[in-house]
Structure formats: structure tokens, C-alpha cells
Amino acid sequence: MPPKNSATTSSSSISTLFLVFVVLCILSLTLFIFSTSNHSDSSVSSLSCMNALQSTAGFINVYVADLPRSLNYGLLDKYWVFDADSRLGSDADREIRSNNLAQGQKFPPYPENPLIKQYSAEYWITGDLMTPQEQRTRSFARRVFDVKEADVIFVPFFATLSAEMQLGMAKGQFRKKVENEDYQRQKEVIEFLKNTEAWNRSGGRDHVFVLTDPVAMWHVKDEIAPAVLLVVDFGGWYRLDSKSSNCSLPDAVPHTQVSLIKDVIVPYTHLLPRLHLSENQERHNLLYFKGAKHRHRGGLVREKLWDLLVSEPGVIMEEGFPNATGKEQSIRGMRTSEFCLHPAGDTPTSCRLFDAIQSLCIPVIVSDNIELPFEGMVNYSEFSVFVAVNDALRPSWLVDHLKIFSREQKESFRRNMARVQPIFDYDNGHPDGIGPVPLDGAVNHIWRKVHQKLPMIREAIVRERRKPPDVSVLRRCHCS
Numbered sequence: 001m002p003p004k005n006s007a008t009t010s011s012s013s014i015s016t017l018f019l020v021f022v023v024l025c026i027l028s029l030t031l032f033i034f035s036t037s038n039h040s041d042s043s044v045s046s047l048s049c050m051n052a053l054q055s056t057a058g059f060i061n062v063y064v065a066d067l068p069r070s071l072n073y074g075l076l077d078k079y080w081v082f083d084a085d086s087r088l089g090s091d092a093d094r095e096i097r098s099n100n101l102a103q104g105q106k107f108p109p110y111p112e113n114p115l116i117k118q119y120s121a122e123y124w125i126t127g128d129l130m131t132p133q134e135q136r137t138r139s140f141a142r143r144v145f146d147v148k149e150a151d152v153i154f155v156p157f158f159a160t161l162s163a164e165m166q167l168g169m170a171k172g173q174f175r176k177k178v179e180n181e182d183y184q185r186q187k188e189v190i191e192f193l194k195n196t197e198a199w200n201r202s203g204g205r206d207h208v209f210v211l212t213d214p215v216a217m218w219h220v221k222d223e224i225a226p227a228v229l230l231v232v233d234f235g236g237w238y239r240l241d242s243k244s245s246n247c248s249l250p251d252a253v254p255h256t257q258v259s260l261i262k263d264v265i266v267p268y269t270h271l272l273p274r275l276h277l278s279e280n281q282e283r284h285n286l287l288y289f290k291g292a293k294h295r296h297r298g299g300l301v302r303e304k305l306w307d308l309l310v311s312e313p314g315v316i317m318e319e320g321f322p323n324a325t326g327k328e329q330s331i332r333g334m335r336t337s338e339f340c341l342h343p344a345g346d347t348p349t350s351c352r353l354f355d356a357i358q359s360l361c362i363p364v365i366v367s368d369n370i371e372l373p374f375e376g377m378v379n380y381s382e383f384s385v386f387v388a389v390n391d392a393l394r395p396s397w398l399v400d401h402l403k404i405f406s407r408e409q410k411e412s413f414r415r416n417m418a419r420v421q422p423i424f425d426y427d428n429g430h431p432d433g434i435g436p437v438p439l440d441g442a443v444n445h446i447w448r449k450v451h452q453k454l455p456m457i458r459e460a461i462v463r464e465r466r467k468p469p470d471v472s473v474l475r476r477c478h479c480s
Helices: 006-034 039-055 073-081 090-098 121-130 159-173 181-194 197-202 218-224 238-244 297-309 324-335 352-358 397-403 407-424 442-465
Strands: 060-064 141-144 152-154 207-210 228-231 285-291 315-319 337-343 362-366
Touching: 060 121, 060 442, 073 090, 073 159, 121 141, 121 152, 121 159, 121 207, 121 442, 141 442, 152 442, 159 181, 159 207, 181 197, 181 218, 197 207, 197 442, 228 442, 285 297, 285 324, 285 397, 297 315, 297 337, 297 397, 315 324, 324 337, 324 352, 337 352, 352 362, 352 407, 362 397, 362 407, 407 442
Parallel strands: 060 141, 060 152, 152 207, 207 228, 285 315, 285 337, 337 362
Antiparallel strands: none
């Protein structure tokens, strides 16, 4: 028999080793699921295996559109000079301004004002892509500098910061186009993109925008609708668009606006620090909520829930926002309560959910239209309680329902919550946002979700190209 080729033997050995590694990972995951002991060690082992297996799926090639600096980090320069925002929470940034801590930096810090910070995904995602290549070994997104090599084109416009600056400077002009600096910036972004070969080749379908604030890019939503939109929920979109829809259902979502088929739900930035499972202490309250009592649209349920729950024993309902004083109240309230209420507000979700997860306070989600980040990667039912609005509004029903959960069930919820806490964290530990991202953090999970959309994105581009000139596609609806 002739001797085996050394290259073939080497390749066979590598394949065998990989298969052994996969089997070991699967066994580790199986033991984690069925084991009731050594939870912390099992969680670390399971996450490590999952990440190793996910990495074999490759990465996503991202080209960064060459927008002027004035549309991203230049906006931060302008923000830190501006000192006339009297809105709630603005005091958090006064110390940074007074000490000139942000001046002269290539990558200034993002605002600490919680009204803006909760939407800071744009800062961390852009920071990851701006990080020197040699430091990006943990990033799922591989930055490419030839647009022809790209799977998607990332648009580094700080749309949320732009909108919030306009609201702080001249709120009355926000929905107008005259004397509206935010509108001028939106227009500049669109004009820039429409003059690129990449946009014209795909109609924008492979472009990625971060629109965590529901009012971000308000004036050009129709023009960016074909793109991949990173949003915290669909609350600022579907109610407006259902008016122009032919669907009979009131919650119809036109595919030309937002859809789970092409868009990605991303987490808010949590405002409260992480409580590790080893730090958890006895919780004396049943249910906690802190926030505004009066909301609009779907948030009207909040006021009704407030009136039902405010006098219930073991329930704490506090009105306010986590600014300097409210933050300490929120930390204390969430860490001493078994459950944290998450009712719909102006939109179906809020950063309160992610503060609860970081506080190991079991979320009680009363929001029938909610969409959640990373579903398919994260099973929220393992650490959250979902309640229909109609049930929650029955007198005493919610409190009685929560009392049914045993101590063992609640401890299991918290163990599962501790396991997923890192997944909702954007912060890479660098104040300028430039540096390696956490391997299991929010930024990598977002790009993995975008990666899952690639087959549909490519199909949409091909379908668009084969249309004869002047033929329009009928608006279809995603009715659920």
C-alpha cells in the first residue's frame, strides 16, 4: 500500500480534532441544561463553547461609509460645547463640560445624560469598527476597506445624538424642516449615500443604520426604509405606517418600513450597574416599578396598572427617572425586589428591562406588542414572566400570580439571568469607545443577527435588479 500523503493526513487530523471539540461542546451544553449544581462554572463553560461554535460560522464583512466626521464624532464636539439643555438628566454632563474633559479628543465620550445614554448603541458599534485592526480579534464584524468585499455597508451617523441635540436646542423646530439642524444632517447623509455606487447598486438594502431613538432620522424614514435598521422596537414605526397600509389588522407592519425579516432589534444601553449573582441578597419586596405614570398610545396601560398596584402590600410604585437621585433609588428598589414591572410606555419597551436584568430583578413584561433583542439566541422565558395586558388589568390578578412562583423557581430565573447579563452590555471599558469589544457582548450579538439576515438581503437586491424600468413593487404587509 502506498504511503498516505502528509497533507491529507494533517487535514484528516484537524477534521478529527474539530469533531471531537464539537462533541465535547455539545456534551458540556447538555450537562449544563440538565445539571442543577455548579451553575456558575457550567455557564462559563457553555458560553465559551457556544462562542467557539458560532465563530466557525465565520464573520461579517463590514465597510464603513466615509461620512464626514461632523456627522458622528464631530457632533460630540458640538454637544460638549453646548450648555443650554435644561431637560431632565442634563446635570449628569455638566461636570464633564466644566472640567473640559471632552475637549480636543479625537473620540470624545458619549453623553452621560440618561435620556441620551440609553440610546448609545451607535457610539459603541461605531467605536468597534474604528478600533485598530490588530485590537479587533474578538469582533464578529470584520472591517473591510474595499466596498466590493463587503457584506453590508455601515452608516456611521450618530442619528440619535443628532435628534436629541435638536430636541435640546430647539424642540419646537424638531418636526419642521426650516431652521432644523437635525433635518439638515439627515439630508446630508442621504445625499452622500445616494451619490455612491454602493447605494445605487443595492437601493440601500445592504446599508445598516443605527436608529435606537424612536425619532432618529424622522424626516427621511421612507428613504432609508429598504435598509437594515437597528432599532430598539417597532413602536415609532408601525402605528404611523399602518394608516397607509392595505392590511386589515391594526398592527400591520409594511415590509417597506420595518420587519423582523430585514431589521434587528437591539438592546437599550442599561443605566444601572451589574449585580453579580454572588452579590445577590435577600429581597424583601414582591414587585418594583420606577418611571413615569402617564404615557401615551400603548403606554396608557401603565396608568391603569399604577392605580391597581400602588396600594398592594409588597409593591413599590415610584414616579421618576434614573437621574442622579433617581438612579440610587432605582438601584435600591431593583436589588431589594423579587420582580420588576415592565409595562409598555410610549413604545413597547424601554431601558428599564435591561436595568432589571443587570439588577437580577425578574422582569414582569406587560406589553403585548413587544419585540426583544437576540431572540433565537436568548430565551427570555427562562428568566422573565410574560403577562397579557388583559390579565394584568384584572384586580389583584398580577400580585396573586407572582406569589405563585416558588423560591426555587425564582432562584432559577436569577441564575439564568446572570448567565445572559453580558449579552446586553455595550461598554468595552474604554471611555472613548475605541478598544476590543466583549466577546459575549451586545455589539457582537448585533452583528451575528445582521449576519443571519444576509440571505434575505441578497435575495431582495437580486429581485430588485431584475425588475423592468419604471416597475414598482406592491407594498406587502407583515401581519401577525
